[in-house]
Amino acid sequence: MSFIKVTEQDSNYNHLEKMSVKELITNINNEDKTVPLAVEKSLPQIELLIEQIILKLRNGGRLFYIGAGTSGRLGILDASECPPTYGVSHKLVVGLIAGGDIAIRKSVEDAEDSITQGWKDLQKHNINEQDVVVGIAASGTTPYVISALETCNENNIITGCITCNANSPLSNASKYPIEVTVGPEFVTGSSRMKAGTAQKLVLNMITTTTMIQLGHVKGNKMVDMQLSNNKLVNRGVRMVMNEINVSEEKAKKLIDKFGSVRVAVKNYTNGNQ
Known part of the structure; x- marks a missing residue:
């Protein structure tokens, strides 16, 4: 052709x-x-x-x-x-x-x-x-x-x-x-x-x-995204709140401590808060 x-x-x-x-x-x-x-x-x-x-x-x-x-x-x-x-x-x-x-x-x-x-x-x-x-x-x-x-x-x-x-x-x-x-x-x-x-x-x-x-999405969320600005940090906080049913204050502390939605959720679930 x-x-x-x-x-x-x-x-x-x-x-x-x-x-x-x-x-x-x-x-x-x-x-x-x-x-x-x-x-x-x-x-x-x-x-x-x-x-x-x-x-x-x-x-x-x-x-x-x-x-x-x-x-x-x-x-x-x-x-x-x-x-x-x-x-x-x-x-x-x-x-x-x-x-x-x-x-x-x-x-x-x-x-x-x-x-x-x-x-x-x-x-x-x-x-x-x-x-x-x-x-x-x-x-x-x-x-x-x-x-x-x-x-x-x-x-x-x-x-x-x-x-x-x-x-x-x-x-x-x-x-x-x-x-x-x-x-x-x-x-x-x-x-x-x-x-x-x-x-x-x-x-x-x-x-x-x-x-x-490759496993970088859970449910429909970008759990491995880089929390590089306020918008993304706030999104990460909401994701943590919804995933493990914690308050906004607690979710913020987890995000600040672990710097990642996936890691924050994993550590909380394993009792490491």
């Missing part, structure tokens, strides 16, 4: 500059509504990749996201939120972007064309067979990402991808591809829109499901 890059096809709308604000946001919203349905069609692919990630992380491995531009930034965003949300090491889920950290804020457009730098960036983290590498590229044609995954395959490292074009070179370079075909963007080629939204939804699924399976 031939490869057609639908993310670059003409928008279903024209003369955008003649639309009113209401027309613009209504049409953008109508397009956005199609994204979750596209993700739903990819759930079997998403499940296969997540199962591999869980297996590797349970055995001491790590998850790497690698991408360029918007895709790279989304991977970094997802990775950066795992430590505060689930109390895991910042080394467990790592996001890499073409062009390095400066590209998080400023575009480094030519960086994505390198066919060697992706693997070099992974090597800086001592990438090995215990790990999983997920390439993120809406187009499915980013050399920085594809070449990194190809070298991972050569080194027996499990690879996956999140792309918004079916049968792309990136999919072919991935052992566990995820293809969420969202169609043309509202502004032609602006893949930070529907494609970016689709990628974010999939990334949410990957890390949330993985962290739940």
Whole structure:
């Protein structure tokens, strides 16, 4: 089957500059509504990749996201939120972007064309067979990402991808591809829109499901979250109150003493107050 890059096809709308604000946001919203349905069609692919990630992380491995531009930034965003949300090491889920950290804020457009730098960036983290590498590229044609995954395959490292074009070179370079075909963007080629939204939804699924399976959620609560600000401390206090049926004052003392919802509950239950 031939490869057609639908993310670059003409928008279903024209003369955008003649639309009113209401027309613009209504049409953008109508397009956005199609994204979750596209993700739903990819759930079997998403499940296969997540199962591999869980297996590797349970055995001491790590998850790497690698991408360029918007895709790279989304991977970094997802990775950066795992430590505060689930109390895991910042080394467990790592996001890499073409062009390095400066590209998080400023575009480094030519960086994505390198066919060697992706693997070099992974090597800086001592990438090995215990790990999983997920390439993120809406187009499915980013050399920085594809070449990194190809070298991972050569080194027996499990690879996956999140792309918004079916049968792309990136999919072919991935052992566990995820293809969420969202169609043309509202502004032609602006893949930070529907494609970016689709990628974010999939990334949410990957890390949330993985962290739940690894035991970092009890009931529906983030019992290992870092209590790094007043909002989170107050949330932790409420969680302790509900879990072991103690007063707010007692819950605060437990949180202050043990610094963790899980540890506070465990120690109280074991009689260590």
